[in-house]
Amino acid sequence: MDDRRKGSPGLGAVVRGAFLSMAGTFLLVAPGSALGAAPGAIRSLAVDPPGDVLFVAGGSGLSQSRDRGRTLTPVPLPPARGKRVTAVVLDWGGGGPLYVATDGAGVLRSRDGGRTWEVASKGLESREVVGLALDPRARQKLHAMTRNKGLFRTEDGGESWERVDDGPAGTVYVLASVNISTGMGGIFLYAGADQGLFRGPD
Amino acid sequence: MGGLPTKQAVMAFTSFPADGRPMLAATADAVWKSPDGATTWQRLAKAPPGVTALAIHPEKRDVIYSGTQAGEVYLTDDAGTTWRKLR
Numbered sequence: 001m002d003d004r005r006k007g008s009p010g011l012g013a014v015v016r017g018a019f020l021s022m023a024g025t026f027l028l029v030a031p032g033s034a035l036g037a038a039p040g041a042i043r044s045l046a047v048d049p050p051g052d053v054l055f056v057a058g059g060s061g062l063s064q065s066r067d068r069g070r071t072l073t074p075v076p077l078p079p080a081r082g083k084r085v086t087a088v089v090l091d092w093g094g095g096g097p098l099y100v101a102t103d104g105a106g107v108l109r110s111r112d113g114g115r116t117w118e119v120a121s122k123g124l125e126s127r128e129v130v131g132l133a134l135d136p137r138a139r140q141k142l143h144a145m146t147r148n149k150g151l152f153r154t155e156d157g158g159e160s161w162e163r164v165d166d167g168p169a170g171t172v173y174v175l176a177s178v179n180i181s182t183g184m185g186g187i188f189l190y191a192g193a194d195q196g197l198f199r200g201p202d
Numbered sequence: 203m204g205g206l207p208t209k210q211a212v213m214a215f216t217s218f219p220a221d222g223r224p225m226l227a228a229t230a231d232a233v234w235k236s237p238d239g240a241t242t243w244q245r246l247a248k249a250p251p252g253v254t255a256l257a258i259h260p261e262k263r264d265v266i267y268s269g270t271q272a273g274e275v276y277l278t279d280d281a282g283t284t285w286r287k288l289r
Contacts, residue, residue: 042269045257052259058273069267069275069288092219092260136219173254174215180222180239188222192212197205197227199240 027199044087044174048098048113055098055114057085062100064114075114080105087132087175091139097157099142101132107144109158120158125149131175133189135202143189143202145172153202170195177202206234206243216256218263224281226266228253233268235282250276250285 044057054065056072062085063072077085080102087101098110099120106121107129121127124144131145140157143164151167154160174192182188182201189202206212206227214228225236233249233256236242255269264281275288 040273041252041254041271042273042275043255045255045267045269045275047257047259047265047267049259049261054257054267054275056269056275057255058269065275068277072289173211173213176215176217178217178222178225179219190215190217190225192215192227194211196209197212197215 043085044089046088046090046098047092048090049093050095053113055088055090057088057100059084061085062088062114077102077105077108077117079108079117079119086130089132089134089142091134096139099132099134099158101129101144103128103130103147107132107142107158107161120154121161122159123154123161123163124152125163131172131191133175133177135177135187136179137187141202143175143177145175145191167191168193168195168198168200207245208232208234213254214256214268216258216266218258219260220263224258224263226256226258226282228256228268233282246282248285249282250274250287 040059042058046055054069056063062075064075065072083102083104085100086103090098100108106124106127108117109120110117126146126149128147129144130147133143135141141155144152145167151164152161153164168191171194172191176190178188186202188199191198208229210229212227217225227234233246234243250268252271253268254271257267259265266278268276276285277288278285
């Protein structure tokens with residue numbers, strides 16, 4: 001069986017079962033069949049250790065809990081009113097920024113634990129962001145996967161974004177930076193998608 | 203490196219920030235855990251149904267939250283051996 005699958009244009013081949021070291025190339029590490037997420041599904045979770053504040057992103061927006069998830073309090077997101085929140089990530093332990101990805105309003109950033117928000121989407125070619133990942137080694141570095149404009153990176157905490165490439169093929173549900181060295185000076189970026197689990201150098 | 207032993211979509215993924223161990227991935231009917239940087243994957247014997255979000259506590263690798271397709275939140279304090287529903 002031909003085990004190769006063409007990735008998005010410009011990415012080169014995505015090959016199952018082997019690691020490709022080309023920058024920006026994602027490896028399909030587990031093929032998958034398509035599955036959609038329900039409108040009320042929880043899309044993303046993040047924990048901030050001081051106080052163990054749990055942030056929950058889902059169909060009804062962003063919420064937070066200070067009792068380990070038993071009760072949730074909505075977190076207003078004025079710049080993204082009415083938009084779905086697809087991901088929440090934070091620079092944990094010490095009051096670092098909180099970021100959310102939205103399907104329609106781009107990326108938002110809060111520097112005060114979610115009380116106020118600012119748009120952090122300069123350079124993003126799409127406001128439909130379906131995945132967001134914060135680099136655990138360089139916390140000003142994030143990746144954002146858009147619905148139809150590919151993968152973007154910021155290295156200044158969301159002040160500006162640059163396009164990386166088309167990202168993984170198919171519909172991406174989750175993006176995550178994993179603190180394991182690639183051996184090429186970076187770490188791995190993983191993506192969960194309808195076609196399975198992908199990884200590539202960040 | 204070993205891939206996930208499943209052909210399903212991957213709805214959720216997380217890893218421990220300090221060293222990437224463990225990693226967890228959720229498919230439609232299971233949660234998978236890799237203790238060794240995606241070399242091997244084990245299906246958790248018990249997991250919440252329909253997991254669509256996962257997060258490991260940044261300072262406690264055995265504390266893991268999961269969110270589901272039904273909007274529920276679950277917590278494990280023992281790295282996924284047992285889960286309790288929070289809401």
